[in-house]
Amino acid sequence: MSDILYAFAVAPFKDMAGSPAFLGEVLLGGVFAGLMYSLVALGFVLIFKASGVFNFAQGVMVLFAALTLVGLLERGVPVAAALVLTTAVMVALAFAIERVVLRPLVNQEHIILFMATIGLSFFLEGFGEMIWGSNVKKLDVGIPDRSFMMAGIHINQLELSAAVTAAILVAVLAAFFHRTRIGRALRAVADDHEAALSVGIPLRTIWVIVWSVAGLVAIVAGIMWGAKSGVQFSLSLIALKALPVLILGGFTSVPGAIVGGPIIGVGEKLAEVYWGPLVGGAIENWFAYVLALVFLLFRPQGLFGEKIIERV
Amino acid sequence: MGATAQARRSPVADTAPGGAPPEPLLRVEGITVRFGAVQALSDVSVDIHRGEIVAIIGPNGAGKTTLINVISGFYHPQKGRILFEGKDRTRLKPYDVAALGVARTFQNVALFKGMTVLDNIMTGRLLKMRGHFLLDAIYWGPARRQELEHRAAAERVIDFLEIQAIRKTPAARLPYGLQKRVELARALAAEPQLLLLDEPMAGMNVEEKEDMSRFILDVHDEFGTTIALVEHDMSVVMDISDRVVVLDYGRKIADGTPGQVRKDQAVLDAYLGVSHE
Amino acid sequence: MIYREAGQFKTSYGSDQAVFPIAQDRVVVALAVVAAFVVPPLVASEYWLQAVLIPFLIYALAALGLNLLTGYAGQLSLGTGGFMAVGAYSAFKLTTAFPQFNIILVFLMSGVIAAGVGLLFGIPSLRIKGFYLAVATLAAQFFLIWLFNRVGWFVNYAPSGTATAPPREMLGVMVTGPHATAEVRYIVALALVVVFAAIAKNLVRGRVGRSWMAIRDRDIAAEIIGVRPLRTKLLAFGVSSFYCGLAGAELLFLYLGSVETLAFDINLSFLVLFMVIIGGLGSILGSFLGAAFVILVPIFLTNAPHWVGIAMRTDTQKHIELMIFGGLIVFFLIVEPHGLARLWQITKEKLRLWPFPH
Numbered sequence: 001m002s003d004i005l006y007a008f009a010v011a012p013f014k015d016m017a018g019s020p021a022f023l024g025e026v027l028l029g030g031v032f033a034g035l036m037y038s039l040v041a042l043g044f045v046l047i048f049k050a051s052g053v054f055n056f057a058q059g060v061m062v063l064f065a066a067l068t069l070v071g072l073l074e075r076g077v078p079v080a081a082a083l084v085l086t087t088a089v090m091v092a093l094a095f096a097i098e099r100v101v102l103r104p105l106v107n108q109e110h111i112i113l114f115m116a117t118i119g120l121s122f123f124l125e126g127f128g129e130m131i132w133g134s135n136v137k138k139l140d141v142g143i144p145d146r147s148f149m150m151a152g153i154h155i156n157q158l159e160l161s162a163a164v165t166a167a168i169l170v171a172v173l174a175a176f177f178h179r180t181r182i183g184r185a186l187r188a189v190a191d192d193h194e195a196a197l198s199v200g201i202p203l204r205t206i207w208v209i210v211w212s213v214a215g216l217v218a219i220v221a222g223i224m225w226g227a228k229s230g231v232q233f234s235l236s237l238i239a240l241k242a243l244p245v246l247i248l249g250g251f252t253s254v255p256g257a258i259v260g261g262p263i264i265g266v267g268e269k270l271a272e273v274y275w276g277p278l279v280g281g282a283i284e285n286w287f288a289y290v291l292a293l294v295f296l297l298f299r300p301q302g303l304f305g306e307k308i309i310e311r312v
Numbered sequence: 313m314g315a316t317a318q319a320r321r322s323p324v325a326d327t328a329p330g331g332a333p334p335e336p337l338l339r340v341e342g343i344t345v346r347f348g349a350v351q352a353l354s355d356v357s358v359d360i361h362r363g364e365i366v367a368i369i370g371p372n373g374a375g376k377t378t379l380i381n382v383i384s385g386f387y388h389p390q391k392g393r394i395l396f397e398g399k400d401r402t403r404l405k406p407y408d409v410a411a412l413g414v415a416r417t418f419q420n421v422a423l424f425k426g427m428t429v430l431d432n433i434m435t436g437r438l439l440k441m442r443g444h445f446l447l448d449a450i451y452w453g454p455a456r457r458q459e460l461e462h463r464a465a466a467e468r469v470i471d472f473l474e475i476q477a478i479r480k481t482p483a484a485r486l487p488y489g490l491q492k493r494v495e496l497a498r499a500l501a502a503e504p505q506l507l508l509l510d511e512p513m514a515g516m517n518v519e520e521k522e523d524m525s526r527f528i529l530d531v532h533d534e535f536g537t538t539i540a541l542v543e544h545d546m547s548v549v550m551d552i553s554d555r556v557v558v559l560d561y562g563r564k565i566a567d568g569t570p571g572q573v574r575k576d577q578a579v580l581d582a583y584l585g586v587s588h589e
Numbered sequence: 590m591i592y593r594e595a596g597q598f599k600t601s602y603g604s605d606q607a608v609f610p611i612a613q614d615r616v617v618v619a620l621a622v623v624a625a626f627v628v629p630p631l632v633a634s635e636y637w638l639q640a641v642l643i644p645f646l647i648y649a650l651a652a653l654g655l656n657l658l659t660g661y662a663g664q665l666s667l668g669t670g671g672f673m674a675v676g677a678y679s680a681f682k683l684t685t686a687f688p689q690f691n692i693i694l695v696f697l698m699s700g701v702i703a704a705g706v707g708l709l710f711g712i713p714s715l716r717i718k719g720f721y722l723a724v725a726t727l728a729a730q731f732f733l734i735w736l737f738n739r740v741g742w743f744v745n746y747a748p749s750g751t752a753t754a755p756p757r758e759m760l761g762v763m764v765t766g767p768h769a770t771a772e773v774r775y776i777v778a779l780a781l782v783v784v785f786a787a788i789a790k791n792l793v794r795g796r797v798g799r800s801w802m803a804i805r806d807r808d809i810a811a812e813i814i815g816v817r818p819l820r821t822k823l824l825a826f827g828v829s830s831f832y833c834g835l836a837g838a839e840l841l842f843l844y845l846g847s848v849e850t851l852a853f854d855i856n857l858s859f860l861v862l863f864m865v866i867i868g869g870l871g872s873i874l875g876s877f878l879g880a881a882f883v884i885l886v887p888i889f890l891t892n893a894p895h896w897v898g899i900a901m902r903t904d905t906q907k908h909i910e911l912m913i914f915g916g917l918i919v920f921f922l923i924v925e926p927h928g929l930a931r932l933w934q935i936t937k938e939k940l941r942l943w944p945f946p947h
Contacts, residue, residue: 054720104923112922114720115866119918126911134904243724280739289728296717296725384813410815422810424803426871435803439815441796445824451791459795463602
């Protein structure tokens with residue numbers, strides 16, 4: 001019994017202390033992985049913040065964006081043009097989603113909208129794969145997947161670029177929401193569709209804008225993820241990974257997504273590396289969710305979310 | 313409305329033969345409720361005696377619904393006590409308060425939209441339903457007998473409030489006035505000792521208000537239910553209540569018969585303005 | 590004309606509360622149930638039994654379970670696959686450890702075990718609501734699948750990692766295993782689903798169903814009226830997981846014969862959720878309609894191109910399937926959030942008036 005206790009409660013920490021450089025690498029790896037999650041979570045937060053819809057299809061949008069980009073590149077379209085075309089496609093997608101899904105469902109309960117986005121995600125997945133094919137593709141955007149050494153720790157160039165990109169995106173988006181007129185309108189829409197309509201906020205335009213921005217975020221996320229692990233169907237499962245990030249960071253907080261991601265990433269990596277071998281590995285499959293679950297029990301609104309006060 | 317309502321009122325029969333006032337059914341003692349920086353109720357004390365009809369009035373935001381929510385057990389006060397039938401019930405959960413015999417209606421109608429009127433009223437009987445889910449699964453036998461018993465009780469309430477025609481209508485399809493009546497039916501189905509009504513006449517026209525007042529008085533006369541209601545319509549309040557409690561900015565500023573309160577200077581300053589018939 | 594209720598007065602609350610108050614309904618349903626037991630085993634081909642009818646019955650049971658939890662009690666769950674896995678692996682362990690137990694008894698016990706696990710994962714539902722609860726159920730889903738993958742004990746240390754249903758007989762007939770005929774397996778699955786659909790109907794039309802729906806519609810008001818939220822929600826999780834566990838055991842023993850954890854992954858959870866949404870949330874009939882739909886669409890897609898003379902690759906077919914499912918979910922949510930069950934109800938209403946317009 002005490003052996004087990006020792007193996008779980010003491011040995012891993014000794015391992016950590018034993019080789020700090022390795023620990024540093026694990027932590028850094030966790031941070032970077034987490035930031036990749038954050039990139040996806042950002043898309044969620046945007047849409048939720050601005051339309052109150054939990055867009056389950058965000059992960060598939062990342063996949064779709066990546067598929068389109070790779071598809072164009074494979075057909076010989078130059079990088080810059082491909083990026084522009086992909087952006088156009090995502091904007092067109094935003095228009096289509098607003099017209100076909102959002103407009104008919106305006107002011108329905110959130111759970112209905114959530115389920116509609118589940119339907120949307122399956123549709124987009126089938127659609128994207130039908131057009132571009134479902135085999136794994138390589139995505140090369142000119143950033144090498146090499147590591148360099150700094151302070152005795154390996155740092156991966158690709159992951160570093162992802163981190164920097166994420167940080168820039170967050171800053172831009174945060175400014176957008178809080179400093180601009182459109183940002184304020186977006187927040188009003190998230191609160192109450194009908195009320196926003198009644199004060200003259202052009203709901204449809206707002207939704208198209210938001211979903212387009214989320215689409216752009218999806219492109220960035222798609223590029224980063226695609227470059228790292230190839231563009232393939234499992235990319236859409238990343239949406240599921242973003243959920244614990246959202247729970248930690250709060251569904252409506254842009255900074256929360258950026259903070260929540262690394263926390264989840266670090267937690268996962270630490271658990272996998274130091275405790276994983278004790279239970280046969282692959283803890284990463286569920287650790288993030290259990291972490292989120294435990295967190296929810298103590299703080300249902302997440303780190304940065306707004307506290308829910310129930311009224312009768 | 314005035315003359316007929318007055319004529320129907322039975323006097324408050326609460327004093328024991330010896331003359332000493334009996335214990336109140338509900339005693340609210342020194343309740344203070346804060347939400348963050350907002351002081352919703354400050355040191356509010358109210359007694360409600362068995363068989364009374366007490367109206368709680370006050371300007372918007374005075375804390376009337378908060379007081380009802382505290383009595384229901386939905387909010388717990390930072391300071392003060394709630395005594396029901398003499399026993400301290402301050403920390404009870406809402407479902408335990410309901411089990412004591414407290415039923416209520418809500419300011420924003422809180423019917424169960426996915427169910428019919430009959431099912432909504434039957435949910436009012438839930439506390440009285442005993443049983444085990446395994447027996448329910450079989451249905452034939454004890455579960456069915458119980459179900460039919462409670463159906464009969466629900467039908468008595470339906471007859472009382474004259475809503476037979478809509479009993480199978482989905483609650484979501486009802487007009488507002490009928491929704492309020494169904495909510496009252498759901499509360500009555502629980503056969504409560506204390507009935508809390510939060511703005512039962514909000515949004516109704518004169519005719520609907522007369523009907524609702526009549527029903528409230530009928531409930532009181534026929535079942536002896538103690539009633540506390542929050543209401544804005546002054547003529548209704550003055551007509552049907554035995555006592556009026558006035559709140560303003562979370563404090564109680566008056567407590568007495570309608571006649572007394574109507575002339576109270578503090579109340580006039582805060583709320584009523586010039587009194588008129 | 591045929592479907593008129595004229596002359597059918599309910600003279601007691603009992604007859605008013607009956608499941609099928611209209612006489613024509615009673616007759617039709619009784620006939621349909623009898624026909625279901627008699628006709629397919631005599632008439633249907635092996636293919637139809639094995640590929641369509643048996644999975645339909647099993648998925649309908651799972652959809653019933655999820656519908657009770659999500660449609661009636663309003664607790665969104667993405668853990669259906671995990672709970673079905675619990676049922677399957679419990680049944681496997683139980684019958685291999687105690688081969689003398691009647692296999693139906695084993696199924697029921699595995700359902701109880703799944704119910705226990707469901708209760709455990711339902712505890713967070715008091716604090717956590719809505720999408721957040723869905724994430725909590727995801728934790729259940731991923732953890733359970735990982736557990737069954739990692740711990741060889743669950744498959745009796747089989748090197749392939751699969752659990753294979755051993756042959757079991759009942760009343761002298763082979764019920765599971767390679768020699769159990771499709772007809773027998775069909776009848777067992779049918780019997781189980783009929784019994785448990787009746788139980789589900791009994792639960793939802795009484796005290797339990799009302800407290801679930803009250804929590805679903807307005808949980809705060811429900812609590813103030815006297816519904817005890819934790820008890821009610823846990824009962825929903827428990828009953829729902831029982832149904833899913835039973836369906837999972839049937840999946841292994843009556844349908845697939847052998848199973849690896851892949852069969853119970855997150856895709857299964859989504860599949861059952863689709864059945865419930867398309868069929869109709871909060872409807873017993875809807876669970877069946879949704880399951881039928883989800884089973885039949887791929888079959889239709891496989892065969893339709895042949896009928897029309899177009900050749901379609903299997904992966905294109907898969908893509909179109911996804912698109913159709915996704916599109917239909919959106920379509921139903923827009924047009925008829927109550928799903929096929931409501932469409933059926935509307936049809937019946939029209940039938941009652943036919944041939945008159947109103």
